[in-house]
Amino acid sequence: MSDLLSKIAVPGDIRMLEIPELSTLAHEVRQFIIDIVAVKEGHLGASLGVVELTIALHYVFNTPDDLLVWDVGHQAYGHKILTGRKNDFHTNRQKGGISGFPNRKESIYDTFGVGHSSTAISAALGMAIASKLQKKTKRQHVAVVGDASIASGMAFEGLNHAGVSDANILVILNDNAIGIDPSVGALKDYLTSVKSGINPPENNMIKSLNFDYSGPIDGHDLPRLIRELKRLKKVKGPKFLHVITTKGKGLKQAEENQVKYHAPGKFDNLTGELLPNDEGHLPAKYQDVFGLTLVELATKNQKIVGITPAMPTGSSMKFMMDAFPERGFDVGIAEQHAVTLAAGMATQGLLPFCAIYSTFLQRAYDQVIHDVALQQLPVVFCLDRAGLVGEDGATHHGLYDLAYLNCIPQIQIVAPINELELRNLLYTVQLGIEYPIAIRYPRGRGVLKDWKKPFEKLDLKKVKMLKKGTSSAFLTTGTIGNNVISAFERATNNKWGHYHFLSVKPIDETVLHELCKIYKKLVTIEDGTVKGGFGSIIANFVAENYTDVELEIKGVPDEYIEHATVVEQQEYCGIDTQAIVEIINN
Ligand SMILES: Cc1ncc(C[n+]2csc(CCOP(=O)(O)OP(=O)(O)O)c2C)c(N)n1
Numbered sequence: 239m240s241d242l243l244s245k246i247a248v249p250g251d252i253r254m255l256e257i258p259e260l261s262t263l264a265h266e267v268r269q270f271i272i273d274i275v276a277v278k279e280g281h282l283g284a285s286l287g288v289v290e291l292t293i294a295l296h297y298v299f300n301t302p303d304d305l306l307v308w309d310v311g312h313q314a315y316g317h318k319i320l321t322g323r324k325n326d327f328h329t330n331r332q333k334g335g336i337s338g339f340p341n342r343k344e345s346i347y348d349t350f351g352v353g354h355s356s357t358a359i360s361a362a363l364g365m366a367i368a369s370k371l372q373k374k375t376k377r378q379h380v381a382v383v384g385d386a387s388i389a390s391g392m393a394f395e396g397l398n399h400a401g402v403s404d405a406n407i408l409v410i411l412n413d414n415a416i417g418i419d420p421s422v423g424a425l426k427d428y429l430t431s432v433k434s435g436i437n438p439p440e441n442n443m444i445k446s447l448n449f450d451y452s453g454p455i456d457g458h459d460l461p462r463l464i465r466e467l468k469r470l471k472k473v474k475g476p477k478f479l480h481v482i483t484t485k486g487k488g489l490k491q492a493e494e495n496q497v498k499y500h501a502p503g504k505f506d507n508l509t510g511e512l513l514p515n516d517e518g519h520l521p522a523k524y525q526d527v528f529g530l531t532l533v534e535l536a537t538k539n540q541k542i543v544g545i546t547p548a549m550p551t552g553s554s555m556k557f558m559m560d561a562f563p564e565r566g567f568d569v570g571i572a573e574q575h576a577v578t579l580a581a582g583m584a585t586q587g588l589l590p591f592c593a594i595y596s597t598f599l600q601r602a603y604d605q606v607i608h609d610v611a612l613q614q615l616p617v618v619f620c621l622d623r624a625g626l627v628g629e630d631g632a633t634h635h636g637l638y639d640l641a642y643l644n645c646i647p648q649i650q651i652v653a654p655i656n657e658l659e660l661r662n663l664l665y666t667v668q669l670g671i672e673y674p675i676a677i678r679y680p681r682g683r684g685v686l687k688d689w690k691k692p693f694e695k696l697d698l699k700k701v702k703m704l705k706k707g708t709s710s711a712f713l714t715t716g717t718i719g720n721n722v723i724s725a726f727e728r729a730t731n732n733k734w735g736h737y738h739f740l741s742v743k744p745i746d747e748t749v750l751h752e753l754c755k756i757y758k759k760l761v762t763i764e765d766g767t768v769k770g771g772f773g774s775i776i777a778n779f780v781a782e783n784y785t786d787v788e789l790e791i792k793g794v795p796d797e798y799i800e801h802a803t804v805v806e807q808q809e810y811c812g813i814d815t816q817a818i819v820e821i822i823n824n
């Protein structure tokens with residue numbers, strides 16, 4: 239059996255191969271990805287789908303001199319393996335290992351740091367304009383964008399600019415008709431019509447934007463890809479190649495169940511079958527508590543609508559979309575639109591639950607302020623993946639929401655401590671809210687055996703005393719409070735108090751005054767940035783009112799937190815259970 243992959247240290251080695259050998263290399267790269275992701279986990283389907291494209295790009299273009307930008311970057315495993323990181327690939331997404339996304343610090347072949355989608359066209363155009371100004375006239379600039387990502391506003395902004403430039407940029411649309419969930423929208427319909435040959439060539443929207451358009455071509459046909467890329471290399475100005483691929487290509491189960499195999503967890507590398515897990519007895523995921531509760535509420539409350547920008551499975555908004563197809567909306571990768579769509583609905587008396595990962599709401603900051611809060615519209619932001627998210631790393635943590643929302647007038651921010659409180663919060667807000675509200679909760683499982691209890695109306699401002707102390711107390715918000723609860727079970731000294739702040743904004747100042755009178759020392763703990771978050775709010779209060787209270791703020795330091803498990807990340811930040819035990823014992 240041939241072993242070409244072991245001979246490829248850098249893309250220059252690929253260029254030494256004959257074209258017929260490249261198919262063998264593709265087979266080996268695919269198997270290499272499968273073997274490692276089966277054990278180490280990570281994104282699978284997207285990388286399997288672009289193995290041939292990756293090889294063709296490094297074969298035709300003179301990387302790293304020519305600049306290759308991957309959009310999102312979850313499909314770049316083949317690229318990493320062929321650009322000097324084959325031997326490190328088993329450390330993918332682990333503490334101290336390589337990142338799951340292209341990262342400029344990691345390799346000269348990673349021209350642009352990614353993780354959030356739809357940035358590649360703008361970045362590659364910026365590089366192309368820089369090359370022109372710097373008289374690097376031979377340099378090529380290539381952006382590879384998926385069909386779901388190109389539908390995002392930012393990608394359109396890039397195309398709009400590139401189309402009137404003479405920049406030497408090639409945009410490759412990797413069209414597999416799916417994002418994480420099936421692609422949506424009119425653009426998807428357009429792409430389907432192009433692929434099925436029913437779109438008249440004169441209606442080609444990419445040509446109308448002044449691109450030299452070619453395709454669609456089979457993205458698994460290496461000779462064809464290479465021919466076309468070589469031709470395009472000689473064409474000046476903005477070019478666009480439409481490539482058709484199959485997500486999960488080469489692994490039957492991944493091709494057949496593309497949503498599940500986007501990031502499948504552990505599986506058998508030979509059969510492709512998912513490995514049985516013993517998670518049945520574990521607490522429910524916050525996402526499922528959210529999604530299932532929303533359906534229960536929407537059954538009685540006709541005002542409720544649900545919106546997700548491209549994450550129906552991840553956020554569990556799919557439950558609402560299945561139960562009430564007319565009231566559940568997946569708008570594609572369009573966070574800004576999702577927020578303003580919710581605002582529009584709210585003006586007409588609907589109550590939108592807009593489920594967005596905290597990290598992706600960063601995209602729609604102006605919309606939160608200008609379209610929702612300023613107009614005091616009752617929109618419920620369900621801020622999923624708040625806090626540290628683990629293996630996706632720095633691009634995906636939800637660490638800034640407390641800080642970036644706290645400074646906006648007319649918005650409430652709440653963070654439940656467990657699944658039951660999340661459920662009751664959802665119930666309470668649908669009874670009616672005067673202001674927009676953001677409910678933040680983390681990725682993954684809760685802490686309770688049973689969350690499906692009869693609904694209870696909550697006092698949204700109430701601070702809950704979880705344990706009375708003598709001279710020191712922990713103040714927490716959200717699920718990180720469970721680390722304090724666990725620490726109390728382990729610690730020897732039991733004199734600390736613990737208070738759970740469901741509401742971060744508005745903060746209950748009456749209770750804060752009481753606490754500052756009882757306790758000499760307060761320690762705030764949050765799974766958000768120490769700068770500007772919960773601890774900062776308490777610090778402002780203490781500084782304005784008291785001189786005799788010692789305050790310590792524990793949270794995520796003012797730096798980017800790399801990929802690792804959530805527990806390892808918490809340890810690094812000093813907010814894990816053991817760190818709290820040590821505070822208590824010292
Ligand atoms: C701004 C933003 N919103 C949402 C996501 C979550 N996300 C990651 S990959 C993905 C789908 C991408 O689909 P596509 O561009 O078609 O690439 P494919 O996975 O098919 O290769 C989504 C929605 C993201 N990374 N960035």
Ligand SMILES: CC(=O)[C@@H](O)[C@H](O)COP(=O)(O)O
Pocket residue numbers: 310312353354418501552623627630681
């Ligand atoms: C690449 C990307 O942005 C998503 O695939 C992300 O990794 C999903 O995160 P969750 O696994 O938390 O849904």
Ligand SMILES: [Mg+2]
Pocket residue numbers: 384385386412413414415416417
């Ligand atoms: Mg796609």
